[in-house]
Every structure is written in C-alpha cells, then in structure tokens.
Amino acid sequence: MKVTIKRWNAVAAWRWDMPEDDVCGICRNPYDSTCSKCKYPGDQCPLLMGDCNHSFHMHCIYAWVQQEASQERCPMCRQGM
Amino acid sequence: MDIQVLDDNPLYKGETYRLKFRFSKQYPIEAPEVVFVQDPTHPIPLHPHVYSNGYICLDLLDRAGWSPVQNVESVCMSLQSMLTGNSKGERPPGDEEFVRRNKLRPRDVTWLFHDNTV
Numbered sequence: 001m002k003v004t005i006k007r008w009n010a011v012a013a014w015r016w017d018m019p020e021d022d023v024c025g026i027c028r029n030p031y032d033s034t035c036s037k038c039k040y041p042g043d044q045c046p047l048l049m050g051d052c053n054h055s056f057h058m059h060c061i062y063a064w065v066q067q068e069a070s071q072e073r074c075p076m077c078r079q080g081m
Numbered sequence: 082m083d084i085q086v087l088d089d090n091p092l093y094k095g096e097t098y099r100l101k102f103r104f105s106k107q108y109p110i111e112a113p114e115v116v117f118v119q120d121p122t123h124p125i126p127l128h129p130h131v132y133s134n135g136y137i138c139l140d141l142l143d144r145a146g147w148s149p150v151q152n153v154e155s156v157c158m159s160l161q162s163m164l165t166g167n168s169k170g171e172r173p174p175g176d177e178e179f180v181r182r183n184k185l186r187p188r189d190v191t192w193l194f195h196d197n198t199v
Contacts, residue, residue, distance in 0.1 A: 025150035026149045042117075067111075069145055073151045075148040076148075
C-alpha cells in the first residue's frame with residue numbers, strides 16, 4: 001500500500017533542564033512556568049544561574065539585584081551573583 | 082498568622098501570639114511589614130527585641146537583612162526561634178519612650194542591630 005502524506009502538524013514539548021517540580025525561590029512559580037509578570041514561559045522568561053549554581057527566573061533576579069539592599073548578592077547564599 | 086513556641090521556655094509556654102503581615106506590591110523583593118498584635122487572647126511576647134506596641138527589631142525584616150527567598154513560613158520560624166532562644170523576660174531598653182513617641186511605621190524606623198546575643 002502506498003500512502004501519500006498531504007499535510008502534517010508538528011507538535012513538540014519542552015522543559016528546562018532542571019530538577020522537576022522545582023520552583024524559583026523568589027516568585028515560587030515552577031521554573032517551567034513564568035515569573036509573576038510574564039504570560040508565556042520559555043525564551044520570553046528565561047532562567048538565570050549564578051556562579052553559586054542557584055537559579056531564578058531572570059526577571060525575578062533582575063528585580064532583586066536592582067535593589068540597593070541586595071548588594072548584587074544571591075538571595076539564597078549571599079554570594080556575589 | 083498565629084505562632085506558638087513549642088518548647089518549654091517558661092516565658093512563652095502556653096501562649097499564642099498573633100502576627101500581622103503587610104505586603105507591599107514589591108513583595109517579595111521588599112520585606113513584608115511584620116508586627117505582633119495584641120488582643121484579649123494574644124499578648125505581645127516579652128523579648129528584648131520586641132517593643133510593647135508589637136514592633137519587632139529583627140535584621141531579616143529590615144531592608145538590609147531581607148532576602149526575597151524568605152516567605153511567611155520562614156519569617157514565622159525565625160520569630161519562633163528568636164523567642165525560643167531567649168531567656169530574658171524584658172522589653173528593649175527605652176521601650177516606653179519609643180512606644181510613646183514613635184509615629185513611624187515599622188518599615189520606616191531606623192533599626193540598629195547592636196545585639197547579636199539573643
């Protein structure tokens with residue numbers, strides 16, 4: 001039997017390469033979800049990892065390091081980010 | 082939020098304390114404002130860092146000591162631990178004067194953290 005494919009829709013799933021059901025320590029949303037301000041996860045709302053290996057949504061950690069009180073330190077371990 | 086001290090510290094045994102949390106729009110980037118509130122069944126715990134109006138002098142609630150990974154649970158646990166570790170049944174020095182004169186909200190008070198022993 002010969003089949004001719006006329007049309008097809010590709011579907012893909014993705015997730016960040018992070019431990020499953022882990023959450024951003026700042027906004028408490030899953031890494032695979034967005035920060036509290038974004039609507040779409042993924043490249044629109046990426047993750048950022050410090051030298052200390054602690055990760056956050058980029059928007060969450062930006063909001064923190066822009067605070068003078070943060071001294072640009074990691075909220076988890078207080079090392080320089 | 083109500084907290085209790087669950088060990089046998091005689092200063093706090095059998096009592097329940099009520100905390101009021103006030104969150105700004107910037108929370109958790111900014112610390113919440115946390116005070117003890119008093120009513121007929123909830124006293125203000127006796128502690129050298131807790132004023133009789135419920136104001137709390139604790140570095141992690143201040144701008145310089147706050148971290149956005151803290152939350153209501155971790156703040157409550159820090160307060161429980163602050164109470165548990167205390168053996169002095171007294172108010173901070175200058176308590177009466179402070180409570181009488183202070184008109185600032187807790188977040189606007191300039192706290193000095195000079196005592197790391199309790």
